Amino acid sequence: MSSNGADLTFGYTSCFVAILLFGSNFVPLKKFDTGDGMFLQWVLCAAIWLVALVVNLILHCPKFWPFAMLGGCIWATGNIAVVPIIKTIGLGLGILIWGSFNALTGWASSRFGWFGLDAEEVSNPLLNYIGAGLSVVSAFIFLFIKSEIPNNTCSVDTTPLITEHVINKTQHPCSWVDKLSTVHHRIVGCSLAVISGVLYGSTFVPIIYIKDHSKRNESIYAGASQYDLDYVFAHFSGIFLTSTVYFLAYCIAMKSSPKLYPEAVLPGFLSGVLWAIATCCWFIANHSLSAVVSFPIITAGPGFIAAMWGVFMFKEIKGLQNYLLMILAFCIILTGALCTAFSKI
Template sequence: MVPVSSNGTDLTTGFISSAIAVILFGSNFVPLKKCDTGDGMFLQWILCSAIWLVALIVNLILHCPKFWPFAMLGGCIWATGNIAVVPIIKTIGLGLGILIWGSFNALTGWASSRFGWFGMDAQEVSKPLLNYIGAGLSVISAFIFLFIKSEIPSNTCSLDTTPLITEHAINHTQDNCHDYSWVDKLSTVQHRIVGCSLAVISGILYGSTFVPIIYIKDHSKRNDSIYAGASQYDLDYVFAHFSGIFLTSTVYFLAYCVAMRNSPKLYPEAILPGFLSGILWAIATCCWLKANHSLSAVVSFPIITAGPGFIAAIWGVFMFKEIQGLQNYLLMIFAFCVILTGALCTAFSKI
């Protein structure tokens, strides 16, 4: 168990960790921008393999703290939500996907910590009103991205045409693609229904991913609990959490292989980008766990779930030239102001 530092140092560490997590969560899909990922089942397994490798390295650095199997449940929950990411991107786009799953992620994670759902202890802050305002602004900021439009070509079916921010354009040129996934066969209305439904489910699952870790920490303070004496340092649970992710993704991939009669759709060009994406996500999550330890989840959740959409928009403007026009730029500036205000309110609620 790592000793707790002074309050000032703890806050600084927490906010720096939150900033790194926001940047990496907003960037981890960038390596996959020009890769054909098909139905996403092969990609999610590659991504989760990279996540587990990072966990192994972190576990060795921390001198192999005690492994709590219950912490694996959080990884299982996350992996279950993650298998829907590619279908979400293909149906409603990453921007609208982030809007929906980010909002439900923020609300579920914040509310469960703030009000003590799922057997956890309710987390208090010194200024509850500011915390409520910060959480609300974090959700509102996500809706702004819904109105940001991007310029995307309509002559190809690769993921190069999938914008990082706005809704995926569904066009008839997909008929030229030689390899369809089940998503490509849906109608426009079905795209919207399936994509939005999956995003809601994924968001709720994402928001619950740290519940087992927080539960163990809370019950470690009770002498009559089986978790009595468990570590209060969130990163001590990263190996168990990420092992749950890898185990669950492997089970889903094997089930997929069985369903495909041992002829799964593999996309070799997505291996290295998918591995890099997984590494970025794993580092971001380690930073998030560090922020949870330093700030508490009730503070870190609104901050870390609000920022990635803005970072994705920045990539869309400067790297991929998807977002153009004065109106879009003004909306981005407004979104940034809302995110910054919400983050400040959440931060000051802790001080």
């Protein structure tokens, strides 16, 4: 197998692993009370940073570029809305919506050279455009899929996945999400999912910017590494730093009485580890395939995995109409992913 063929195989394999983990990383949290999500965000980001530390040591501590931390800041800002999204429109639909807008933003910034990036070329631009366009179409279909989330309850579900009758008896005050009406649930959840998706789609921009400008002798980034994984530690450090700042601001706003949920610590840590591994695979896919190819594939795929959890495990999505819409959306996503993949060949 040629070097290029090996890169493509490695890249698509990394995409598959990333899709599987991104679609499942919030599952450990689904059965635990997470409140307003601020404490959970910090726990999850602490786990992410620890994974980055291990990866950095394995890579023998490549040069640290502070600008790469900006991508982590952007991601952490978008991730604040995850718990409210899950509580309002559900795990499956939430990931489906933010994944679609994530795909569009990440693809467009790389394809057209937004934010000072070099526009990326592919072997078959038409297929690439079709693939990205189908991701947009699928996003609109997902908006019509209705999920059923229990109302007037302070937690998503307090029955853990791995046990049958272990319920934490500590009662926590309801968060602002629990006070919303059914109509507002959907409006707020979908809006936050769109905003998060746009922020998620911008998270790799600083790294790609550094790589692009490393080829210019006059740039301060001249000679920077072209291997995406070398930027993981800086990127994840930005995530942890930003989440810590947000959590401290939250503690101040709560007058040093933040809502802490001890039962969510271990599930949150596991969720963070799964997300970090998936993102490392995404970095590898970006290097092997380029972001203009990896983005539409990796961001659209997790929706299928998440929706399957939502249908079979959590019973969030029900009804023949919803199922038919899901099947249609998945067919569009699959077609779009294949078009994007073949555009590189």
